Amino acid sequence: MTHKILVLPGDGIGPEIVAEAVKVLNVFTAEGNLSVELEYANIGGIAYDKEGQPYPDSTRALAQKADAILLGAVGGPQYDALDRPLRPERGLLAIRADLGLFANLRPAILYEELASASTLKPEVVAGLDIMIVRELTGGIYFGQPRGIRVLENGERQGFNSATYTESEIERIARVGFETAMKRNKRLCSVDKANVLEVCELWREIVEKVGKEYPEVELSHMYVDNAAMQLVRAPKQFDVIVTSNLFGDVLSDAAAMLTGSIGMLPSASLNSSACGLYEPIHGSAPDIAGKGIANPLATILSVAMLLRYSLNRPELAERIERAVKTVLASGVRTGDIYTDGDRKVGTAEMGDAVVAAL
Amino acid sequence: MTHKILVLPGDGIGPEIVAEAVKVLNVFTAEGNLSVELEYANIGGIAYDKEGQPYPDSTRALAQKADAILLGAVGGPQYDALDRPLRPERGLLAIRADLGLFANLRPAILYEELASASTLKPEVVAGLDIMIVRELTGGIYFGQPRGIRVLENGERQGFNSATYTESEIERIARVGFETAMKRNKRLCSVDKANVLEVCELWREIVEKVGKEYPEVELSHMYVDNAAMQLVRAPKQFDVIVTSNLFGDVLSDAAAMLTGSIGMLPSASLNSSACGLYEPIHGSAPDIAGKGIANPLATILSVAMLLRYSLNRPELAERIERAVKTVLASGVRTGDIYTDGDRKVGTAEMGDAVVAAL
Ligand SMILES: CC(C)[C@H](C(=O)O)[C@@H](O)C(=O)O
Ligand SMILES: CC(C)[C@H](C(=O)O)[C@@H](O)C(=O)O
Numbered sequence: 001m002t003h004k005i006l007v008l009p010g011d012g013i014g015p016e017i018v019a020e021a022v023k024v025l026n027v028f029t030a031e032g033n034l035s036v037e038l039e040y041a042n043i044g045g046i047a048y049d050k051e052g053q054p055y056p057d058s059t060r061a062l063a064q065k066a067d068a069i070l071l072g073a074v075g076g077p078q079y080d081a082l083d084r085p086l087r088p089e090r091g092l093l094a095i096r097a098d099l100g101l102f103a104n105l106r107p108a109i110l111y112e113e114l115a116s117a118s119t120l121k122p123e124v125v126a127g128l129d130i131m132i133v134r135e136l137t138g139g140i141y142f143g144q145p146r147g148i149r150v151l152e153n154g155e156r157q158g159f160n161s162a163t164y165t166e167s168e169i170e171r172i173a174r175v176g177f178e179t180a181m182k183r184n185k186r187l188c189s190v191d192k193a194n195v196l197e198v199c200e201l202w203r204e205i206v207e208k209v210g211k212e213y214p215e216v217e218l219s220h221m222y223v224d225n226a227a228m229q230l231v232r233a234p235k236q237f238d239v240i241v242t243s244n245l246f247g248d249v250l251s252d253a254a255a256m257l258t259g260s261i262g263m264l265p266s267a268s269l270n271s272s273a274c275g276l277y278e279p280i281h282g283s284a285p286d287i288a289g290k291g292i293a294n295p296l297a298t299i300l301s302v303a304m305l306l307r308y309s310l311n312r313p314e315l316a317e318r319i320e321r322a323v324k325t326v327l328a329s330g331v332r333t334g335d336i337y338t339d340g341d342r343k344v345g346t347a348e349m350g351d352a353v354v355a356a357l
Numbered sequence: 358m359t360h361k362i363l364v365l366p367g368d369g370i371g372p373e374i375v376a377e378a379v380k381v382l383n384v385f386t387a388e389g390n391l392s393v394e395l396e397y398a399n400i401g402g403i404a405y406d407k408e409g410q411p412y413p414d415s416t417r418a419l420a421q422k423a424d425a426i427l428l429g430a431v432g433g434p435q436y437d438a439l440d441r442p443l444r445p446e447r448g449l450l451a452i453r454a455d456l457g458l459f460a461n462l463r464p465a466i467l468y469e470e471l472a473s474a475s476t477l478k479p480e481v482v483a484g485l486d487i488m489i490v491r492e493l494t495g496g497i498y499f500g501q502p503r504g505i506r507v508l509e510n511g512e513r514q515g516f517n518s519a520t521y522t523e524s525e526i527e528r529i530a531r532v533g534f535e536t537a538m539k540r541n542k543r544l545c546s547v548d549k550a551n552v553l554e555v556c557e558l559w560r561e562i563v564e565k566v567g568k569e570y571p572e573v574e575l576s577h578m579y580v581d582n583a584a585m586q587l588v589r590a591p592k593q594f595d596v597i598v599t600s601n602l603f604g605d606v607l608s609d610a611a612a613m614l615t616g617s618i619g620m621l622p623s624a625s626l627n628s629s630a631c632g633l634y635e636p637i638h639g640s641a642p643d644i645a646g647k648g649i650a651n652p653l654a655t656i657l658s659v660a661m662l663l664r665y666s667l668n669r670p671e672l673a674e675r676i677e678r679a680v681k682t683v684l685a686s687g688v689r690t691g692d693i694y695t696d697g698d699r700k701v702g703t704a705e706m707g708d709a710v711v712a713a714l
Contacts, residue, residue: 089551119589124476140497140519146554157522158558162497165514192602194446196497197504201515227610228618231588232476245549249606253584261585 002035003310006066008059011045011088012283013293013346014072020295020350021070021302027357028315034306039066043095044074044088044283054091060098068309069095069276070302073283088283096136101268101276102168103175104134104247105304108234108254108264113327114336117259120234130237130254133179134247135172136268138164139198141244162198164243169205171271176206176241177213186217186238190226190246202243223250230254255280262294262335265301267308275309277301291345294333296323299353322356329356359392360667363423365416368402368445369640370650370703371429377652377707378427378659384714385672391663396423400452401431401445401640411448412455420452425666426633427659430640445640453493458625458633459525460532461491461604462661465591465611465621470684471693474616477591487594487611490536491604492529493625495521496555498601519555521600526562528628533563533598534570543574543595547583547603559600580607587611612637619651619692622658624665632666634658648702651690653680656710679713686713 007022009015028034041047041059048054054074063069074088084090095101110118110128118125143161151157173189180187189206191199203220210218221229223246229236230253242250255261261281269275279297287293300323307316331352332341344352364379366372385391398404398416405411411431420426431445441447452458467475467485475482500518508514530546537544546563548556560577567575578586580603586593587610599607612618618638626632636654644650657680664673688709689698701709 084557087551093552119477119481121476121478141552143516148554148558151522155522155524156558157520158553158555159500159518159520160553160555161516161518163514163516165508165512167512192605194444195450196515196517198515198517200441201505201513224605224609227584227606228613231610231613232616246606248549248581249584249603252581253588253610256585256588259589 002037003067004065005036005038005305006062006069007038007040008043008069008071009040010043010072010074010283011076012073012285012288014074014283016289016291016346017279017293017295017298018070018072020346020353021298023350023354024299024302024319024357027354034312034315043071043091045076045079047091048079048082048086048088054086054088055094055098063095063099067274068305070298070305071276071278072298073279073281075283076285093141095276096268097142099274099276100137100270102135102137102271103172103269104136105179105267105269106132106134106247106251106255106264106280108132108251108258110258111260111263111324111327114258114260114263116338117336118257119259120257125234125257128234128257130234131179131183131239132247132251132254133172133176133239133241134251135168135242135244138168139244162196162245164198164202166201166205169202170209173206173209173241175269176239177209177216180216180239181213184238185215186219188219188221188226188237188240190221190223190240190242190250192223193220194222206241226250227253230257251280260336261297262333263296263300265297265304267301267304269308273309275305277305291347292334293346294335295346295350296353299323299350318357319353322353325356326352359394360424361422362393362395362662363419363426364395364397365400365426365428366397367400367429367431367640368433369430369642369645371431371640373646373648373703374636374650374652374655375427375429377703377710378655380707380711381656381659381676381714384711391669391672400428400448402433402436404448405436405439405443405445411443411445412451417455420456424631425662427655427662428633428635429655430636430638432640433642450498452633453625454499456631456633457494457627459492459494459628460529460626461493462536462624462626463489463491463604463608463612463621463637465489465608465615467615468617468620468681468684471615471617471620473695474693475614476616477614482591482614485591485614487591488536488540488596489604489608489611490529490533490596490598491608492525492599492601494601495525496601519553519602521555521559523558523562526559527566530563530566530598532626533596534566534573537573537596538570541595542572543576545576545578545583545594545597547578547580547597547599547607549580550577551579563598583607584610587614608637617693618654619690620653620657622654622661624658624661626665630666632662634662648704649691650703651692652703652707653710656680656707675714676710679710682713683709
């Protein structure tokens, strides 16, 4: 069976890092271990430049037929002055909505070899391994009504709506519990139910779904406390499940605890196992085109792709082991370099992973 | 002139820590340096127990006549099963709305003597001194419509509205700029303008108000990045101004960077200089009644009260200096104790500050 993978290199360092991730896929196809058909399309700023839209119809058509999507990054300062609907990040929001990618899995893992990169004390973060399950197609990101209106007194008022239905909460809760079942069986649902009605319903439904997973130890935490606890004692968490907006904030904070966001992948899944895989770092326009970006987060995103969309956990594990081998050998891109390591560029890092495979 | 101060000890450790803060006020009155009239009332769980409401009319009447309010803390597990409108935190939300306390000032200061309490590396947090200006009476906390409704398909949907008018943004922005003028003249406004229309308006108005403060260096940051940057390099910030919800999350994260939230006060101000002052830590039911809670955050809240509502900065500074003297002498409550310090209880800590005054 040949899997269709849509590759969306995007902006900034996107094309460079994606090229290295494709090298890794090519290893498996050359071995005869995997059959994939790669198609390329535009998203973000480059899509606006070439096709006038951040998520053009041509990309949409390919995305809807793909088994999985590998994305680099979107955005850059040259697009800041564009009208909001044309900006690169709108392409990202559009593809999430279009494909119903409601479950965003964002691991925050501290690699032993990179422990010193964290701004936190080693004993606080050593061995850190959290999975954040963020709802990605609902909540205030997509809620209606929204806009800027003029009130009777002539003043303008900006307004957005945070909404969740029972079924939206139920399906993301289920991903949270299933994820916890495969890990340490502890799930923390983060909300602000003491203030927001939408979170009251969230908590009620998460509790209800929890009844189906008696083995999972479920807890609830307010979002302000969760932000504190991530700083105070992050290792208390196994899996966190939360809304779109809270997940946006907490997953970035959690990622930064590791000190090496150049290492962290992500998966955005829908209900039919199609997924979009991307590094959590951005397009880094300041270093784009220099061949120095770290491709490991994108390579690890390929591992997630193999695990979640192509159901090839053994290939995923080979990539993850190869990355660890490379780190252990002291090979480093600039973002994770410390004295005594061997500093390499983007392509050399990709080659090192290929060699370790 | 005699200032009316309303004292709301509240729940848990509230009464104990407030008693120590009152000792400090008594020093100034005994010296003849200050004339205050203290009145006591109920808020939170104790108010529900005694008067059936978390913010009873009797308390409201006194609050509306007060020049300033000193609050301990609200909440406790015995109130968790109450109907939402009767819960302790509703008392807090109600007094904020009732008195129009729209500007919440939350300093995150790392005391040199307590540097080792932080989970972050010393070089990342040494000398940390951030002021977070959080909007406190608008946004999604109070936005209408809100609730849980039944959709046409029979499913329930939770919904909340995040709203800000131009004038609401303008007045909090002004507090942000004024605060920055008194400090290092750098203001970072945190929003999510790439996704939310309410934040688009926020950014536009903050920019506009900024024109009146050419000396202040204004920057904008998305909330997810702000959460990251607080972990990565918190000392880049001087003053942060943000919405009610983002301020709730970021101020707790910022506080935890210091590792000693038992030290951090807060002020919530309205447009007529009346303010509510409270420690940012909660009611700590687990240690309530044991005489071991740290009263310093409440004592430092009195310093803020003297500075912002009573316009007595010289008395505020005396308190702040006294607290530093006490810390330097090695006197510590359990929460900030490390080997070699002298461990004391709540009352002894209050007495130590009084002695240092
Ligand atoms: C670019 C932005 C719209 C996006 C989001 O807020 O979801 C990003 O921060 C992310 O987390 O993927
Ligand atoms: C208790 C709760 C309603 C309150 C808030 O969310 O504002 C608290 O977290 C705070 O920050 O003062």
